[in-house]
Every structure is written in structure tokens, then in C-alpha cells.
Amino acid sequence: MTDRWIEAGATADVRLTINGQALALNVDGRTSVLDALREHLGLTGTKKGCDHGQCGACTVLINGRRINSCLTLAIMHSGDDITTIEGLGLPENLHPLQSEFIEHDGFQCGYCTSGQICSALGMLAEVDAGWPSHVTTAIEENPALTISEIRERMSGNLCRCAAYPGIVAAIESYAATLKDAA
Numbered sequence: 001m002t003d004r005w006i007e008a009g010a011t012a013d014v015r016l017t018i019n020g021q022a023l024a025l026n027v028d029g030r031t032s033v034l035d036a037l038r039e040h041l042g043l044t045g046t047k048k049g050c051d052h053g054q055c056g057a058c059t060v061l062i063n064g065r066r067i068n069s070c071l072t073l074a075i076m077h078s079g080d081d082i083t084t085i086e087g088l089g090l091p092e093n094l095h096p097l098q099s100e101f102i103e104h105d106g107f108q109c110g111y112c113t114s115g116q117i118c119s120a121l122g123m124l125a126e127v128d129a130g131w132p133s134h135v136t137t138a139i140e141e142n143p144a145l146t147i148s149e150i151r152e153r154m155s156g157n158l159c160r161c162a163a164y165p166g167i168v169a170a171i172e173s174y175a176a177t178l179k180d181a182a
């Protein structure tokens with residue numbers, strides 16, 4: 001493998017699939033995925049809260065896994081598949097989890113909401129895959145999606161409005177609909 005060095009300030013070509021659309025970008029090597037989305041592509045549904053990996057507002061799905069987009073560089077993801085809130089649902093065609101957030105009063109200012117929703121979908125895939133969390137007691141079994149599991153697994157997503165009860169209820173309700181449909 002050949003090492004590839006990028007000088008500070010140098011730009012690089014990056015090919016990404018974003019919300020199902022293949023895109024080519026030329027970005028400064030230091031550009032985060034978050035800034036590529038917001039500043040280069042105008043996808044402002046993904047929010048910048050702390051820009052330091054501490055609030056989860058910038059969470060997107062990369063190859064199906066939840067990632068803090070402020071903490072990872074666009075050039076690290078050439079060839080990757082990124083889903084933002086715009087790729088999940090739009091006002092005229094909401095994702096069912098977005099509808100649950102409305103139904104259960106899961107947001108107030110809404111600043112954290114896109115990150116909460118992307119994180120919740122990533123988290124549910126982790127549960128499906130049988131990944132234990134810090135509060136899972138029987139780690140040899142597939143974890144049940146209890147309220148304490150939802151709280152623990154969503155603990156990286158902060159809500160300054162403290163809409164946590166509604167967020168948990170929305171996720172719980174959405175997960176129940178998935179279970180019923182299975």
C-alpha cells in the first residue's frame with residue numbers, strides 16, 4: 001500500500017454516495033464530513049452543535065452505521081454511502097420515525113432532532129445485530145430494547161431542550177411497529 005500524504009490546505013477529490021446520489025467533491029483535506037455536507041452540498045439538516053464529538057447533533061449514517069460527522073474527514077470516506085436526515089424523509093414524505101417524534105412530542109427547538117433520528121436508526125441496527133450496551137445484563141443473548149437500553153444507547157445524543165421522555169417514547173413506539181411488522 002502506498003502512503004498518500006496531503007499537505008495542509010491541499011485539496012483532494014472525494015467520491016461519495018449521499019442519500020442515494022453519487023457525487024464528486026473537491027475539498028480541502030481537512031474538511032469534515034459535517035462541513036462537506038453543510039457547506040459544500042447545502043444539506044443543512046445535519047446540525048453542528050459542539051463540533052467536538054460531544055453532542056451528537058451531527059450524527060449521520062455512513063455505510064449504515066451512526067457516526068459523528070464532525071469527527072471524521074470527508075477524504076476518509078471516498079466510496080462510502082452516507083445517509084442524512086434529508087435522505088430519510090422530507091416534510092412531504094416523512095420517515096415513520098420522524099412521524100413518531102411528532103406524535104410523541106420528541107422535540108422542541110428541533111436542533112438535535114436530525115441527529116437523534118439518525119442515531120436511533122443506527123442504534124436499532126446495532127440492537128438487531130445483537131451488540132450489547134453498558135446496561136445489557138445477559139450479553140450472550142440478543143438484547144431486548146428496554147427503556148434503559150434506549151436511554152443508554154442514545155446517551156451520546158444530547159438535547160438542550162430536554163425532550164428526552166418524548167424521544168425515548170418515539171423510538172420505543174417506532175421499534176414496536178417494526179416488531180409488529182416482522
Ligand code: FES
Pocket residue numbers: 047048049050051052053054055056057058059068069070071
Ligand atoms: S457537532 Fe458533532 S458531536 Fe456535536
Ligand code: FES
Pocket residue numbers: 106107108109110111112113158159160161162163
Ligand atoms: S429539541 Fe432542542 S436541543 Fe433537542
